[in-house]
Amino acid sequence: KAGVTQTPRYLIKTRGQQVTLSCSPISGHRSVSWYQQTPGQGLQFLFEYFSETQRNKGNFPGRFSGRQFSNSRSEMNVSTLELGDSALYLCASRGQSGNTIYFGEGSWLTVV
């Protein structure tokens, strides 16, 4: 079965713009989480959604937001982009019966 799918894979934005990233979880998975990966801070948890509700949130400013749709697909949005937002954004999903978290290939965001 298909894995976690993230789009777009690569994008370049200008400071001050906003960006939306998309994630389709593994079929049947209702839990979707987002992580930011940077050389300096490593892998950091952004937030998690389950059944269209935010269940957990990391320590990121309000410029970072997300949502989940009824088909479990999720989007994350970053507004007023800063240079420091340049990172690999990873989406992960987990099924209800398992405790394994599966990751997508990520979306590479460069802010110039």
Place this chain on the structure above:
Amino acid sequence: AQSVTQLGSHVSVSEGALVLLRCNYSSSVPPYLFWYVQYPNQGLQLLLKYTTGATLVKGINGFEAEFKKSETSFHLTKPSAHMSDAAEYFCAVSEPKAAGNKLTFGGGTRVLVKP
């Protein structure tokens, strides 16, 4: 709060030699433990995990890890390194039986395999 420490941000091994990557965690209760591998320009791939039961866990690509509660460790080993093992490895923990899927990661260890 949980935390994960990976000793050594870079490890260099010769092809055919033992690979040993160290991971220690801090948690109020024994967590679920994971090792992920990341190849260049790719996402994270699960190598193995420990939740309950046998403390020696075997994963993909010949890797294994042992959970030692008394040492709060979950070190990853592979008896014989292959060139294809060159990648970055992340140890991660999650709260057992938690409803969510929040992982706390270590800083990662980049493995270089010399021919």
